[in-house]
Amino acid sequence: MKVYKTEEIRNIALLGNAGSGKTTLAEAMLFEGGVISRRGEVTSKNTVSDYNQIEQDYGNSVFSTLLYTEFNGKKINIIDTPGMDELCGGVVSALSVTALGLLTINTTSGIEAGTEAAIRHASKAHTPLILVFNQLDHDNSNYENTLEECKNIFGGKTTIVQYPVDAGPNFSSIIDVLKMKMYKYSKDGKVEVLDIPDSEKDRADELHNELVEKAAENEEALMELYFDKGSLTEDEMRKGIKLGMLARSLYPVFCTTAKKGIGVARLMxxxxxIAPAPYEKKLRPIIKGKEVKMDAADSPSLFVFKTSVEPHVGEITFFKVMSGTVKEGMDLVNSKSGNKERLSQVFVSAGKNREKVDELVAGDIGCTVKLKETKYNHTLSLKEAGTVFEPIQFPTPRHTVAVKAVNDSDDEKVGEVLNKIKYEDPTFVVEYSKELKQLLVHGQGEYHMNVLKWYFDTIHKIEVNYLAPRIPYRETITKPAQADYRHKKQSGGAGQFGEVHLIIEPYNEGAAPKSMFKFGDKEQKLSVRAVEEHKLSWGGKLVFANCIVGGSIDARFLPAILKGIMEKMEEGPLTGSYARDIIVYVYDGKMHPVDSNEISFKLAGRNAFSMAFKNAAPKILEPIYNLEVWVPSDRMGDAMSDLQGRRAMIMGMGSEHGMEKISAKVPLKEMNKYTTSLSSITGGRGVFAIAFDGYEKVPADVQDELLKAYEAEQEEE
Incomplete structure (x- = not known):
């Protein structure tokens, strides 16, 4: 394979809803470019792109796949992406290294949930789009409805370059208003380029003039030419269209039936x-080290956007050459670890078929194998450059499960599998919660978790259960309380003795410790001698006030008392959850000259604190999240009803990007399986974003349920 120059490279991402024909379009493009000799089919499980077993089992793309084809003296790198928004990691990573998105739209279905998701991701990445109206030969194909839906979303940016003559089972001809020709396709796939027939001339002329105007609007010089001549040449139109695409002010519409190859060569x-060359899209920001240019003559650097593991191959590292020329055998430095990595082999990739090449220049996309520690989001560059590119920001997880091996002996294997999966799909976030005592996996939804389950079941043969994650409640108090506890143990030899008297009260930011408390008819005066403020890792504070006078407890035992209290803060008296925001005053106690020791006072402090806590009108706090939900207007009422059933407090409503937006505060406990519920309510079109807000007291009935559940759990243990 020849070495293509930067200006000869085009990097594109195939975007769209599952079933819109992305993989079939990729197949047709590889066929047109001569990379494959026959087109495969998704239903036959023989496409170049969907080659993973899970994709063949599921019948749709699960991962992004790097492909390439050659056409018109150019190399086109193609990344075929999944169509379900729950599998959006591949979309986000693909858009980070490509300069153009082909948004495939199934004209029998129009704009679908996956289409809308792809549009959002492309918008966030500032990626230009071509709208590819596909499956125009289907009985239920509707070009006009699909066009209208695109205009509702993109407005005047929707720009017709092609339209079908007869969409439906007889579809075989496309009018191209840029070329002002008709492309007629025979059953064997051959194309004739003909003059536009008289029956279509008026419509074609009108759309051509609209295209000329839209092209001219993107540069002042083109606008002047248009005013002078009343038209533009094809080259001038190409220039204006390209500028409009780069500014995302123009979205060209093309027509295809990818399965039959209709319209594919013209699209290519x-x-x-016209599509942007790699250097025509803004370079990924550099956050550290030497600035570089997307130029083959600059110092070499590459950015890793994906890693995967394949049987019999091992780990494969996919990268974009950001600057310079990357050659086989080259040594570069991982800017995160500072360690050297050797590119023993460099490949271009067409699915699982990889062709070894000697070098790749700036702007090209390829892969390598057997790197020691380089993963996605890592930069490789020369040691003296130290260049680090800004990492890809993957979407925040929206769904969480606790994973537990059916057989305890498989626990370690489960951890190993999850550690590998999170590198292949960075939208999985894995953590072990010490607080909840659960291994948690955060992802994008139930379908996303089903993909993970497939790997456990099919590839690794490990039985796992998905459990609802426990809720990280907090415990606190609402009024002062007093308690004392004597720990005494005598069993031969040295005994144990320690007595602690303390008062606790709620902590409020900025409040000073008190010197007087009243419980019933009794007053308790305190002399605060020292105050320690401990910021808790789980939120809130513990303030520890030493009020000992007269040496009733030796100062050397105070750290042990604090330790006992802190232990009980870590395992709250009500439900075992973390406690927070409490002031503890230790004001009296007793010692024994022989039997008092640190363990005695730790246990005395722990138990005195627990007793006081239960008498201080304790409350359970639950995590509250800020929730933003976008739904179609006709599903607004259903979405509101669902949220109210989840104890949500509606904070506001409005419209945004053609959808209705609901802002609310909702308890985390009520968000279990919300992704599935929202999808069901909105036909898959609803989306939401969630972010932690703070802790609030749970309602009395919920607190009673939690206390009973904890008591039952303790009895079982």
Whole structure:
């Protein structure tokens, strides 16, 4: 394979809803470019892109797949992405290294949930789009409805370059208003380029003039030419269209039936002539080290956007050459670890088929194998450059499960599998919660978790259960309380003795410790001698006040008392959850000259604190999240009803990007399986974002349920 120059490279991402024909379009593009000799089919499980077993089992793309084809003297790198938004990691990583998105739209279905998700991701990445109207030969194909839906979303940016002559089972001809020609396809896939028939001339002329105007609007010089001549040449139009695409002010519409190859070669011609070259899209920001240019003559650097593991191959590292020329056998430095990595082999990739090449230049995309520690989001560059590119920001998880091996002996294996999976799909976030005593996996939804389960069941043969994650409640108090506890143990030899008297009260930010408390008819005066403020890792504070006078407890035992209290803060008296925001005054106690020791006072302090806590009108706090939900207007009422059933407090409503937006505060406990519920309510079109807000007291009935559940759990143990 020849070495392509930077200006000869086009990097594109295939985007769209599952079933819109992305993988089939990729197959047709590889066929047109001569990379494959026959087109495979998704239903036959023989496509170049969906080659993983899970994709063949599921019948749709699960991971992004790097492909390439050659056309018109250019190399087109293609990344075929999954169509379900729960599998959005591949979409986000693909958009980070490509300069153009082909948004495939199934004209029998129009704009679907996955289409809307792809549009959002492309918008966030500032990626230009071509709208590819696909499956125009289907009985239920509707070009006009699909066009109208696109105009509702993109407005005047929707720009017709092609339209079908007869969409439906007889579809075989496309009018191209840039070329002002008709492309007629025979059953064997051959194309004739003909003059536009008289029956379509008026419509074609009108759309051509609209295209000329939209192209001219993108540069002042083109606008002047348009005013002078009343039209533009094809080259001038190409220039204006390209500028409009780069500014995302123009979205060209193309027509295809990818399964039959109709319209694919013309689309590829447009891509090679007009789509942005790698250097025409803004370079990924550099956050550290030497600035570089997307130039083959600059010092070499590459950015890793994906890692995967394949049987019999091992780990494969996919990268984009950001600057310079990357050659086989080159040594570069991982800017995160500072360690050297050797590119023993460099490949271009067409699915699982990889062709070894000697070098790749700036802007090209390839892969390598057997790197020691380089993962996604890592930068490789020369040691003296130290260049670090900004990492890809993957979407925040929206769904959490606790994973537990059916057989305890498989616990370690489960951890190993999850550690590998999170590198292949960074939208999985794995953590072991010491607080909840659960191994948690955070992802994008139930379907996403089903993909993970497939790997456990099919590849690793490990039985696991998904459990609802426990809720990280907090415990606190609402009024002062007093308690004392004597720990005494005598069993031969040295005994144990320690007595602690203490008062606790709620902590409020900025409040000073008190010197007087009243319980019933009795007053308790305190002399605060020293105050320690401990910021708790789980939120809130513990303030420890030493009020000992007259040496009733030796100062050397105070750290032990604090330790006992802190232990009980870590395992709250009500439900075993973390406690927070409490002031503890230790004001009296007793010692024994022989039997008093640290363990005695630790246990005395722990138990005195627990007793006081239960008498201080304790409350359980629950985590509250800020929730933003976007739903179609006709599903607004259903979405509101569902949220109210989840104890949500509606904070506001409005419209945004053609959807209705609901802002609310909702307890985390009520968000279990919300992704599935929202999808069901909105036909998959609803989306939401969630972020931690703070802790609030649970209602009395919920607290009673939690206390009973904890008591039952303790009895079982």
């Amino acid at each position: 011609e447009f891509i090679t002539n």
